[in-house]
Amino acid sequence: MKKTFTWDPETGHATCKIQCRNEIFIGQAKCCDEDRDFLSERTGLNIAELRADIKALKHIKKYIMKPELDSLKQVYHVMTVNKNFNSKSTEARIMRKHIHMKEVDLESINWQIHDTEDFLKEYIKNKDIIHSRIRKRESSSASSDNNN
Helix, strand or coil, X not given: CEEEEEEXXXXXXXXXXXXXXCEEEEEEEECCHHHHHHCXXXXXXXXXXXXXXXXXXHHHHHHHHHHHXXXXXXXXXXXXXXXXXXXXXXXXXXXXXXXXXXXXXXXXXXXXXXXXXXXXXXXXXXXXXXXXHHHHHHHHHHHHHHHC
């Protein structure tokens, strides 16, 4: 997996491009006008990277992991409808084990997606809180300077 980053300080636009196999996932972040006083390359690139990561994880889940699990389940189903099926056979046990492993992997990627989305929301929310506190402090400092 290869990640490339671009930053345009003029527009406050950050981009992260992830190349994984033959797929490209792009995450972007743009500094809004009211936050221009806190324009930060690091913040923009972090947000862009998280967004690209989420897109990549969702793609892996939908187009790689789910089809693999569905295929294993389909093969196991075909096995079970055979009149000679033995649920205690080595093949049946191996299939159940692989199905279980894929289900655990799918649950894991679901948690990764969820955690990354939550982290991104908290990251942006906390940045907004910090910025508003700094602005409030600066405006109260400026008004006290004007009174002197």
